[in-house]
Structure formats: structure tokens, C-alpha cells
Amino acid sequence: xxxxxxxxxxxxxxxxxxxxxxxxxxxxxxxxxxxxxxxxxxxxxxxxxxxxxxxxxxxxxxxxxxxxxxxxxxxxxxxxxxxxxxxxxxxxxxxxxxxxxxxxxxxxxxxxxxxxxxxxxxxxxxxxxxxxxxxxxxxxxxxxxxxxxxxxxxxxxxxxxxxxxxxxxxxxxxxxxxxxxxxxxxxxxxxxxxxxxxxxxxxxxxxxxxxxxxxxxxxxxxxxxxxxxxxxxxxxxxxxxxxxxxxxxxxxxxxxxxxxxxxxxxxxxxxxxxxxxxxxxxxxxxxxxxxxxxxxxxxxxxxxxxxxxxxxxxxxxxxxxxxxxxxxxxx
Amino acid sequence: xxxxxxxxxxxxxxxxxxxxxxxxxxxxxxxxxxxxxxxxxxxxxxxxxxxxxxxxxxxxxxxxxxxxxxxxxxxxxxxxxxxxxxxxxxxxxxxxxxxxxxxxxxxxxxxxxxxxxxxxxxxxxxxxxxxxxxxxxxxxxxxxxxxxxxxxxxxxxxxxxxxxxxxxxxxxxxxxxxxxxxxxxxxxxxxxxxxxxxxxxxxxxxxxxxxxxxxxxxxxxxxxxxxxxxxxxxxxxxxxxxxxxxxxxxxxxxxxxxxxxxxxxxxxxxxxxxxxxxxxxxxxxxxxxxxxxxxxxxxxxxxxxxxxxxxxx
Numbered sequence: 001x002x003x004x005x006x007x008x009x010x011x012x013x014x015x016x017x018x019x020x021x022x023x024x025x026x027x028x029x030x031x032x033x034x035x036x037x038x039x040x041x042x043x044x045x046x047x048x049x050x051x052x053x054x055x056x057x058x059x060x061x062x063x064x065x066x067x068x069x070x071x072x073x074x075x076x077x078x079x080x081x082x083x084x085x086x087x088x089x090x091x092x093x094x095x096x097x098x099x100x101x102x103x104x105x106x107x108x109x110x111x112x113x114x115x116x117x118x119x120x121x122x123x124x125x126x127x128x129x130x131x132x133x134x135x136x137x138x139x140x141x142x143x144x145x146x147x148x149x150x151x152x153x154x155x156x157x158x159x160x161x162x163x164x165x166x167x168x169x170x171x172x173x174x175x176x177x178x179x180x181x182x183x184x185x186x187x188x189x190x191x192x193x194x195x196x197x198x199x200x201x202x203x204x205x206x207x208x209x210x211x212x213x214x215x216x217x218x219x220x221x222x223x224x225x226x227x228x229x230x231x232x233x234x235x236x237x238x239x240x241x242x243x244x245x246x247x248x249x250x251x252x253x254x255x256x257x258x259x260x261x262x263x264x265x266x267x268x269x270x271x272x273x274x275x276x277x278x279x280x281x282x283x284x285x286x287x288x289x290x291x292x293x294x295x296x297x298x299x300x301x302x303x304x305x306x307x308x309x310x311x312x313x314x315x316x317x318x319x320x321x322x323x324x325x326x327x328x329x330x331x
Numbered sequence: 332x333x334x335x336x337x338x339x340x341x342x343x344x345x346x347x348x349x350x351x352x353x354x355x356x357x358x359x360x361x362x363x364x365x366x367x368x369x370x371x372x373x374x375x376x377x378x379x380x381x382x383x384x385x386x387x388x389x390x391x392x393x394x395x396x397x398x399x400x401x402x403x404x405x406x407x408x409x410x411x412x413x414x415x416x417x418x419x420x421x422x423x424x425x426x427x428x429x430x431x432x433x434x435x436x437x438x439x440x441x442x443x444x445x446x447x448x449x450x451x452x453x454x455x456x457x458x459x460x461x462x463x464x465x466x467x468x469x470x471x472x473x474x475x476x477x478x479x480x481x482x483x484x485x486x487x488x489x490x491x492x493x494x495x496x497x498x499x500x501x502x503x504x505x506x507x508x509x510x511x512x513x514x515x516x517x518x519x520x521x522x523x524x525x526x527x528x529x530x531x532x533x534x535x536x537x538x539x540x541x542x543x544x545x546x547x548x549x550x551x552x553x554x555x556x557x558x559x560x561x562x563x564x565x566x567x568x569x570x571x572x573x574x575x576x577x578x579x580x581x582x583x584x585x586x587x588x589x590x591x592x593x594x595x596x597x598x599x600x601x602x603x604x605x606x607x608x609x610x611x612x613x614x615x616x617x618x619x620x621x622x623x624x625x626x627x628x629x630x631x632x633x634x635x636x637x638x639x640x641x642x643x644x
Binding site for chain 1: 369473
């Protein structure tokens with residue numbers, strides 16, 4: 001994404017992605033039930049954090065609507081198992097395979113086999129790597145969003161402050177980009193210092209424990225940059241218990257779960273960038289591929305900033321319900 | 332001879348010395364370490380592991396092992412969070428019952444079917460985690476608007492001291508008493524030291540085995556209630572790998588896999604050593620990956636030391 005340097009800004013990229021995606025999605029929401037008799041594989045490296053659960057539910061619901069016979073596998077955070085899962089999907093003669101992975105490099109051998117078998121691949125979020133190919137990759141402009149998160153920090157802090165960074169799972173491409181894009185911008189602002197940097201594996205409890213320790217050892221923190229909302233919610237708890245909510249603010253990513261959006265609504269979470277789970281969109285892409293239609297190889301979705309000002313568009317505070325995701329892409 | 336007496340003293344009190352040494356190092360290296368709030372954070376953070384590890388100690392003393400504690404923690408937590416919307420008291424009882432039930436399965440598999448504890452509890456580890464994903468659909472189960480007394484279990488204070496510390500202390504005292512001063516405790520040691528001899532002595536070996544797994548399950552469930560109360564959410568992956576930390580703490584504390592040797596006080600020291608080390612490294616900003624390597628090293632050292640201690644006897 002060095003596009004920014006030659007005048008093609010992130011916003012343009014996002015717009016392009018949205019434009020590409022909008023007609024494509026609108027067309028597919030009408031194409032219900034045509035996939036009867038077709039088998040779709042859906043392999044995840046890890047299925048049990050909120051964002052991925054939302055993705056899985058999206059895939060399951062849409063696959064049912066489309067009439068797919070869905071073969072689902074969760075590698076339980078084990079790259080070797082994901083390789084076996086993918087091999088099994090070839091054996092089961094899947095017509096299309098959706099891949100969601102934290103282990104782009106590790107699963108390359110299996111992806112090669114899928115290529116050799118001529119089965120189309122739809123990649124969700126984290127990209128694949130190595131000498132392999134795929135048919136369609138749905139992603140958010142993670143790096144661009146991370147850069148704009150950096151800019152949000154610079155602007156909101158007035159170019160000055162001490163910040164803490166809480167990272168997700170090492171090995172996840174998305175996690176790395178959320179770090180590098182943000183760091184890139186922060187590094188250009190010498191007034192902003194990253195005083196602590198920890199890994200909490202996208203988990204709430206780990207973030208809570210780390211934040212407790214950080215709060216003991218570090219005074220005058222201005223803001224906390226968390227690589228997802230789960231960790232932000234854990235950190236918020238630690239900050240509140242330490243009685244330091246007035247001193248600092250926090251940001252997260254994903255903007256899809258009710259308690260995170262509730263925290264934005266309540267003013268506990270200053271900002272989050274919504275990260276579409278792609279479940280329904282991926283199934284739409286699979287349908288289109290199997291119908292022989294042309295699908296863009298890369299579809300980039302926008303990742304809007306959610307703050308207290310616009311949280312109502314994403315979250316119904318009265319019902320405590322998250323508003324449906326797909327409608328936002330169409331809009 | 333004086334030298335050997337010093338060595339003997341060092342071996343006898345090695346855990347305590349290690350903890351004291353670590354605390355001294357920590358307070359020199361970090362000015363924040365000895366702050367009251369930090370100490371309370373460390374102890375509160377350690378309380379969940381402490382409760383689980385004490386149960387683990389009981390099982391290991393009987394020459395078994397309970398690898399399913401993490402899954403029990405997850406399953407009891409999910410059970411609790413699901414029922415909390417109806418009645419929090421009922422939810423607590425149900426969560427504890429689930430813990431005992433999984434423990435009972437472990438105990439029956441080991442004592443009556445004669446499965447290796449490792450195999451039996453790996454089976455329940457997998458099955459119970461599967462149940463967690465089934466009941467939660469792999470998602471967080473949020474406890475909506477819990478009564479304040481419930482949140483106090485995990486987040487509250489009695490005076491300046493967080494509630495989980497009292498709960499962990501009570502568990503430690505109860506289990507210590509049970510092991511050191513009751514017939515049940517003597518029987519656990521006897522079964523661990525020599526099952527055949529214990530049987531000849533009239534110890535109900537099977538019953539003792541079932542009971543230790545039930546207690547371990549109960550304690551894992553208790554730990555889950557503290558954790559869910561603190562986060563007001565039951566995470567589907569909660570407790571994963573805590574069995575390894577619990578075993579590590581037990582080994583560092585001088586309880587051995589050969590059964591019959593060790594006890595609760597050592598395990599508490601083991602938990603504290605791990606907690607203080609983690610806290611110190613966090614305060615100093617040491618990478619979490621380096622922390623794992625150090626933790627592995629400490630286990631090796633601890634096991635070697637307790638081996639030396641055995642040999643001198």
C-alpha cells in the first residue's frame with residue numbers, strides 16, 4: 001500500500017473498494033438458493049473470538065440461504081491442523097473453499113494443493129502468502145485504517161503524549177498491519193512516545209492483567225491503542241479500577257460486538273474502527289464465482305471510524321443491539 | 332559439615348528463599364513493585380491460578396494429574412453466564428455442580444475404568460471444551476446487569492484487599508487443613524505414595540481418587556466464578572492452558588509426580604513465584620515471549636532442586 005505516495009489516497013482506495021463491492025453485493029442478495037448440490041468448504045485457523053464468531057455466523061447463514069452444503073473446520077489455533085482441514089476439503093470435493101487464517105505462510109502447502117485441484121479460493125481478511133493464487137480476496141484496508149488510526153491519535157493528542165500499545169495475536173497479518181500502520185504515523189511525531197507495548201493475544205483477561213501492571217508502573221498515560229475491542233474492554237476495566245479514567249482514553253478495532261459499541265456509546269471507548277467480518281460477503285463471492293461471473297481479485301471494504309458522535313448508526317443503545325452489518329456497505 | 336548443613340537448609344526452604352529473593356530483586360529493579368496497589372494486583376491476579384493449582388496439587392499428590400481444569404473453568408463459566416440472567420444464586424450453584432460433575436467423570440474413569448489420569452483428563456479436557464463451544468456457539472456470553480454483590484466476587488474489596496484474595500486464602504487454608512490434619516488427607520498421601528500398601532491398610536483407594544478429582548473440578552468451577560464476575564463475560568477460551576500453569580506452580584512448589592510428596596504451602600509459593608516474576612517482567616517491559624522462556628527455566632531449576640532434596644533424605 002505505497003499508493004498514498006503517488007496521490008492515490010487511502011480514501012480513494014476505500015471508495016474504489018466500496019464502489020466495486022456495492023453492485024456486486026446488491027446483485028447477490030437476490031440470488032437465493034441457487035447453489036443446491038454445491039459443496040463449500042470453510043476453513044478457519046481459529047473460530048472463537050468475537051470477530052471470527054460473527055464471520056462464521058455470517059457464512060453459515062448465507063450458505064444456508066444460498067443452498068450450499070457447508071463443510072466447516074476450525075483448526076483450533078493449530079496451523080498443522082488447518083493444513084489437514086484444507087486437504088480434507090479437497091478430498092471431499094468441495095466446489096469452492098473459503099479460507100480465514102492467521103497462518104498465511106504455514107498453510108501454503110495446502111493452498112498449493114487446492115490450486116492444483118483447480119478449486120476456487122475465497123480469502124477472508126488476512127491475505128495468503130507464497131507462490132499460490134486465489135480467486136477473490138475480501139479485505140479491509142488494514143494498513144490504511146491503521147495509519148488513519150495513527151492520525152487520529154496525533155490529532156486528538158495534539159501531537160503530544162505518552163501512549164500504550166496492546167497487541168493481538170502474533171502471526172496474524174492483520175495484527176502486524178494494525179501495529180505497523182499506526183507506528184509509522186506515530187514515529188513521525190516525536191512528541192508522542194509509546195511508553196509500553198504488550199501482547200495480549202486479542203483476549204480481554206490478558207489485556208486487563210497487562211494494563212493493571214502498566215498502570216502501576218507508568219504515570220501520565222494519555223491514550224491506549226488496542227488492536228481489538230476485546231482487549232480495549234479489558235484495559236478499560238483496569239483503568240476504571242485504578243480510578244484513572246479521567247487521565248486517558250482508549251481505542252479499539254472491530255466495532256461489531258454489543259458491549260464494545262455500548263462502551264463507545266457510554267464514552268468509555270473513545271474510538272473504534274469497524275472491521276467487517278466478511279461472512280455474508282464471502283459467500284456472495286463464492287456464489288458469483290461458481291456461476292461463472294467475473295469477480296474482482298481484490299475487494300477492499302471501508303473501515304469507518306466509530307465514535308460517540310456516530311455510534312447510533314451502528315448500535316441501537318435502547319435495544320442494546322448491533323445494527324446489521326451488510327446494510328452499511330450498500331449505503 | 333557446616334557447609335552441608337547450609338545446603339540442607341537451602342534445599343529445605345528453597346521455595347521460600349526463591350520467593351523472598353525474587354521479591355528483593357523485584358523491589359530493587361522496580362520502584363513500583365512494593366506499592367500496596369501493585370501487591371494487591373499481583374495477589375488478585377494470582378488468585379484464580381492459586382485456587383486451580385491447589386486442586387491440582389491434591390490430584391498430583393494422589394499420583395494423578397488433572398489436565399481438564401481449564402476446560403472445567405470454561406464450562407462452569409459458560410454455565411454460570413447462561414443462567415445468571417435467570418437467577419445468579421442458582422447460576423453459582425449450577426456452575427459449581429458442573430465442576431464437580433466433570434471431576435466425577437474424571438474420577439470414575441481413573442478409579443473404576445483404570446484409565447491413566449493423563450488420558451482420562453485429556454479426554455475430558457477436549458470434551459468439556461467442546462461443550463463450552465456448543466453452549467456458547469464459540470462466542471462470549473455476556474452477563475447483563477449482574478447484581479452488585481455478584482460483581483463484588485471478582486472486582487470488590489473488603490477494606491483495601493480485593494475479594495478474590497480472601498477466597499483464594501480461604502481455599503488454601505481449607506485444603507491445607509484437609510491434607511495435613513484429616514484422615515482424608517493422610518489417605519491421599521498414602522494412595523500417592525503406594526497404592527497397594529494403602530489398600531492393604533484399609534484405605535478406600537477408589538473413593539479417595541474420585542474425591543480428589545471432584546475437589547479439583549469444584550475448585551476450577553470456583554475459579555471460573557471469580558473470573559466471570561470480574562469480566563462480566565464468559566469467554567469460550569477462558570482457562571485454556573491454565574492446567575499447565577497449575578502443574579508448573581505445583582512442581583515449582585515441590586510436589587512431585589511420583590505422588591505422596593509435597594503439599595499446599597509449596598504450591599502457594601509456586602503460584603506466588605510465577606506471579607511475582609510475571610509482574611516484575613511486565614513492570615520492566617520485558618517481552619512476553621522472553622517471560623515464557625524464563626518460566627520454563629524456573630520449572631527446570633525447581634524440579635532439580637526438589638530432586639536433590641529427595642536424595643538427601
